[in-house]
Amino acid sequence: MPSLAARFHHVSLSVADLSNQERWYGEAFGLTQIEERVDLTSAGVRTAVLSDGQGLRVELIERSGSRPVSHPDPLAAAADQTFGHLALHVPDLDAAFAHLTGDCGAQIVSPPAPGASPGMRYAYVHDPEDNLLELIEVQHG
Known part of the structure; x- marks a missing residue:
């Protein structure tokens, strides 16, 4: 195929x-x-x-009339069979996290941490309407 x-x-x-x-x-x-x-x-x-x-x-x-669905964290989001979060690759996780949580007022879900794959780091935030966003940095080398 x-x-x-x-x-x-x-x-x-x-x-x-x-x-x-x-x-x-x-x-x-x-x-x-x-x-x-x-x-x-x-x-x-x-x-x-x-x-x-x-x-x-x-x-x-x-x-008009839509209803909010909010997931407090990625594990809770996995309980619903739908899209759980928006994952975005960022070149500098610490800078992106600081910008979103400081300048933009995003709510912290989980701070930057090592990912499961070598060289990967991630963090989660909520946008102003509680949509779950994952930020991913992959360091090569």
Whole structure:
């Protein structure tokens, strides 16, 4: 069977406040380019696809009446059969963690720690609406 040669395009997050989350992801990850906006007024849905211009894309979807789902940590997230968290590769874990938890106000879930693979480190934070984000640094060499 031939390979599909699929590549990751974007992740989609359902949010309560589209404008606030747009600002936060712009400041936190440099997702300042708007690739697409959709306003489905009759369905009570607004979306924005944000990009950093280098391949990272996040689609934020605000739907009237949506309900929050929050996972306090990655193990709790594994109890639900759905996407548990958004994992992002960062070149400097300590700097990214400090930026998100200091400048951007992300809530700490777990501080930087060694990962299971050699040269890997990770940390977890919550965005302003409690979406679980994993930051991963891989040191080569």
